[in-house]
Amino acid sequence: MKILADGLQFPEGPVALCDGSVVLVEMRAGRIIRVMPDGRIDTVTECGGGPNGAAIGPDGALYVCDNGGSAYVPGRFTSIGPAPDYIGGSILRVDLASGSSTQLYTHCDGHRLSSPNDIVFDAQGGFYFTDFGKKHTRARDSGGVYYALPDGSHIVEVAYSLLSPNGIGLSPDGRVLYVAETETARLWAFDIVEPGVVRKHPFPSPHGGRLVCGLGGFQRFDSLALDAEGRICVATLVTGAISVIAPSGELLRQQTFPDIYVTNICFGGPDLKTAYVTLSATGQLVSLPWPEAGLRLHFNA
Numbered sequence: 001m002k003i004l005a006d007g008l009q010f011p012e013g014p015v016a017l018c019d020g021s022v023v024l025v026e027m028r029a030g031r032i033i034r035v036m037p038d039g040r041i042d043t044v045t046e047c048g049g050g051p052n053g054a055a056i057g058p059d060g061a062l063y064v065c066d067n068g069g070s071a072y073v074p075g076r077f078t079s080i081g082p083a084p085d086y087i088g089g090s091i092l093r094v095d096l097a098s099g100s101s102t103q104l105y106t107h108c109d110g111h112r113l114s115s116p117n118d119i120v121f122d123a124q125g126g127f128y129f130t131d132f133g134k135k136h137t138r139a140r141d142s143g144g145v146y147y148a149l150p151d152g153s154h155i156v157e158v159a160y161s162l163l164s165p166n167g168i169g170l171s172p173d174g175r176v177l178y179v180a181e182t183e184t185a186r187l188w189a190f191d192i193v194e195p196g197v198v199r200k201h202p203f204p205s206p207h208g209g210r211l212v213c214g215l216g217g218f219q220r221f222d223s224l225a226l227d228a229e230g231r232i233c234v235a236t237l238v239t240g241a242i243s244v245i246a247p248s249g250e251l252l253r254q255q256t257f258p259d260i261y262v263t264n265i266c267f268g269g270p271d272l273k274t275a276y277v278t279l280s281a282t283g284q285l286v287s288l289p290w291p292e293a294g295l296r297l298h299f300n301a
Contacts, residue, residue: 001257001288004276005035008283012223013054013118014276015062016268018300022276023062023096024264024285025051028072032064032094035285045099047092050083053118053168053223053264057150058125060301062094063104065116065129077261077281081137088112091119091129091148096301104152114141118168118223123298124195125150128158128177130165140164145179147196156196159207162188167224167234171247172295179209180221180234187212187221187232187245213249223264226295228272235262235277242277259284267294 005011009028016022020037023044030048035041050067057063068090069083090113091105106113117132126149133143142161145168148154159179167180177190177198188209190198200208215221215236221243222235231252236243240262241254259279266276267290275290 001286003284003286004039005033005041005285006283008033008285010263010280011278011283011285012052012263012280013064014264014266014278014285015054015056016266016274016276017056020268022266022268022285023054024278025054025064027052027067027280030069032062032099034096043099044096045094045101047094047101049090050115051092052116053129055119055121055127056297056299056301057093057121057127058299059150060096060299061150062096062301063119063121063127063150064092064094064101065119066090066092067115067117067132068134070135079135082134086134089114089116089131089134091116093150102152104150105148105155108146108155108157113146114143117166120168120170121298122170122195123174125299126195128168128170128196130162130168130179132164132166132182133161145177145190158196158198159190159200159209162207162209166222169224169226169232169295171226172228172230176247178212178224178226178232180224182220182222182237185215185219185221185236187214187224187234187249189247211249212247213245213251215243215251222262225265225267227267227290228293228295230295231292233265233275235264237261237263242275257286258282272296
């Protein structure tokens with residue numbers, strides 16, 4: 001394992017770019033940074049709020065889930081509720097060259113986005129994203145899954161409600177959407193009928209998804225990425241691992257790290273066999289060789 005950057009304020013959402021750099025967010029700092037191959041760290045933009053998951057769109061811009069910001073207290077790692085200036089979450093478009101950002105979506109069907117978390121683009125150029133549901137002092141919002149177009153013209157609800165939906169990804173053939181729930185450590189699958197539309201399973205599914213896998217004990221899921229063979233690599237909190245899960249639901253292995261808050265993984269390098277992982281408790285971006293090639297995403301910059 002090689003440490004590429006440290007001292008970061010809750011790193012999340014890494015994206016490996018074509019030039020060997022990695023763009024990612026510092027959620028607590030409200031900042032998007034770029035770690036260059038020579039180790040230099042450049043600030044892309046001070047966007048404020050709570051930047052979280054990110055992905056490159058068809059236009060080469062970075063699309064970012066903004067959870068609206070959270071409040072923290074000394075001695076407690078996780079948030080205690082919304083930031084004092086929280087008004088809701090949003091989806092941002094960030095120009096990597098200039099750092100300028102545009103707020104694309106704040107609502108769906110008249111409902112305010114609560115806490116957008118993770119994002120993935122499909123081959124058609126639209127994107128799916130999760131809304132985690134904001135944690136308040138003594139309550140939490142329900143979460144959901146949405147589909148939107150990058151020009152800001154269309155957003156639709158895909159599934160609702162989920163308990164803390166976090167990581168999201170597409171199967172290699174683009175026919176299955178995977179969603180990881182944090183608090184239940186459950187991985188759900190939604191079979192795609194057409195962009196933004198999924199086949200709903202009946203009761204007892206609470207939201208129409210089909211259960212792929214659920215982990216026992218006290219473990220929590222965060223973000224995810226798929227490898228080229230369709231295995232789902234899910235960042236697993238508390239255990240401090242990347243859990244590799246087969247589409248059939250079998251837990252194949254857990255790659256552990258010296259951090260209980262392993263939050264994200266993405267793949268890069270010429271053969272996509274370099275894993276970039278965010279360790280958020282220690283504030284690090286690390287890389288390591290991965291035995292399987294990652295799934296090549298539809299868009300990059």
